Amino acid sequence: MKPTIALVGRPNVGKSTLFNRLTRSRDALVADQPGLTRDRHYGHGRVGSKPYLVVDTGGFEPVVDEGILFEMAKQTLQAVDEADAIVFLVDGRTGITPQDKIIANRLRQAKQPVFLAVNKAEGVSHAMATAEFHELALGEPYAISASHGDGVREMVEMVLEFFPDAEEEDKTHHPKFAIIGRPNVGKSTLVNAILGEERVIAFDQAGTTRDSIYIDFEREGRKYTIIDTAGVRRRGKVNETIEKFSVIKTMKAIEDANVAVLVLDAQLDISEQDATIAGFALEAGRALVVAVNKWEDLELQQKDTIKRDILRKLGFLDFAKFHYISALEGRGVGDLFKSIDAAYKAAMSKLPTPKLTRILQVATERQQPPRAGTVRPKLRYAHQGGMNPPIIVIHGNALDRVPESYTRYLEGMFRKAFHLQGTPLRVQYKSSDNPFEVEATGGKPGLMRHKGLK
Structure with a gap:
């Protein structure tokens, strides 16, 4: 932590x-x-x-x-x-x-x-x-x-020096998800609805973050850990409606989770605070599921307006799955788990190097990166550099000149090929240090290539 x-x-x-x-x-x-x-x-x-x-x-x-x-x-x-x-x-x-x-x-x-x-x-x-x-x-x-x-x-x-080294990645191999959002959007109600499902076994465990509660439970035979960031509840006080919001606690919970469930209030405007909290999750590289709560009492026209507002203000979360729920009535809560499972699976995916390189080749054949002056970046091969979130490292020449728009194009190709729904994806570039591989003459092939690749 x-x-x-x-x-x-x-x-x-x-x-x-x-x-x-x-x-x-x-x-x-x-x-x-x-x-x-x-x-x-x-x-x-x-x-x-x-x-x-x-x-x-x-x-x-x-x-x-x-x-x-x-x-x-x-x-x-x-x-x-x-x-x-x-x-x-x-x-x-x-x-x-x-x-x-x-x-x-x-x-x-x-x-x-x-x-x-x-x-x-x-x-x-x-x-x-x-x-x-x-x-x-x-x-x-x-x-x-x-x-x-x-x-x-x-x-x-x-x-x-006062703090221990960061702990290694959690090896429990089950989804750990944090309920996050600004005050009074229904986080407490959603936690209660999740823990009140049938076939649920839950017990409290104090977390390393002050005032956060880690609750291990099972649902339909699968283990989960939910991180409750409200900081005021125990099992004996599960119906309290007043919760203390803290950005620090939220950031720590996001860091410690595999998946963040962002709760929005459908009856309130999407605020800058909503976008800020979502930005924390995105910067931390966490998989994300969005739950738009208090959906039950809205007219059809209101729902259409809210969806357009969300698309406009939270467009940077286009990789995430959105659910429109009523935590109070329990509507749609069960469907959240399908997206949590899918987002966790995507975040922890292992991406084989041969398939990554084939997808990269298909992408560059379909659309080459634009020239930067007399030089065109040359993308040679790709491999996985990490998970939670998935990181794809691309090797080649003049890769510092690849524009952001082309990186987004590659992200889309990799996301579609590996079905990476619900998790951010990071593409990193590593240019060759070998001077014989530098494309200095209008993008012509270099004198040396990575062994086994052409």
Whole structure:
């Protein structure tokens, strides 16, 4: 399970800059203006030797009791409570402020390990940059520069030392699926409907993610594990309607599942939050099934409008199977399992190299990749590079020039040939390092070919 690292500090100390560096993205807005980040941003850490999740919080003003700054402070405190480790960022140029001392007092009460990072320390000796921050009594301060990258990787490695290496792929060989979605869309009702089916045997097992429940059960002789992300239910409280939603818990559940079941509310507009949660599943490479809930009371015209709205806003989930259900009445719930089984099978598929290469050859004969200047990319052979999601690695020449549109064409060919319904598919390219294979003369065949392939 990936640990979660929360970035905490008063406004304008460089949290968003550090977030962007850790995620190697530009997802968080950065400007020389305090209070720019108001909501939490979530991403996958890509700096360091172990995988992790990172949360960028808004500027923490602990002394306010109303207004937007108060709401930002509440968001930050929730992120602190849910994180596995906390990086407290301070400004090495400004020095210690009264707010820093108040935040430090609050963080000393946290159960999670806290790491003090002194930012904007470029051009200054580490001893001089960190000297006064020992006063905060949060352990050894680390001098870093989020904007230049100085000391960032070393600090991250120190944080990650507290956590074990990522566990190997689950070898239980049965579908593990997570029920995900925004609040009040019917996730609790759907979990209850699933566990209330006939021929179901269920028992609770505490998960490694705080407040998530892993429930093993059998349905029609097949084993499943459902991950309930609501975080408030036990078997004795299965009818509670209030559930606490957390993006962190959802992300962790997605990471630990083979299949994600995204629950939408048919009686509400498809929101940005729905698309964001779906995006988490897609980025994690998880197979996906979509359950459009509360379908029972809608008129025919409303149903047509909702389907068009879903197609427009969630078009990037065209690989997933959509089900229109009523969790409250149990309608359509049984059909979900057919799609969960199919998505799991597709995600864990083994793709033989000979068949992959034949499909690649058929695809290129039917439509060659477009030229890039005087060079046409040459696709030679393909093999499987991983599963959950399936990864197809294509070898050849000048493959860095294959356009995105052609990659989507190849994905469609592979998906159709192997019946990969319900799972994302990733195509990766690996160009030859042999200079004799480089197509430098208008796409003519190279001097050498992979053994056994022409």
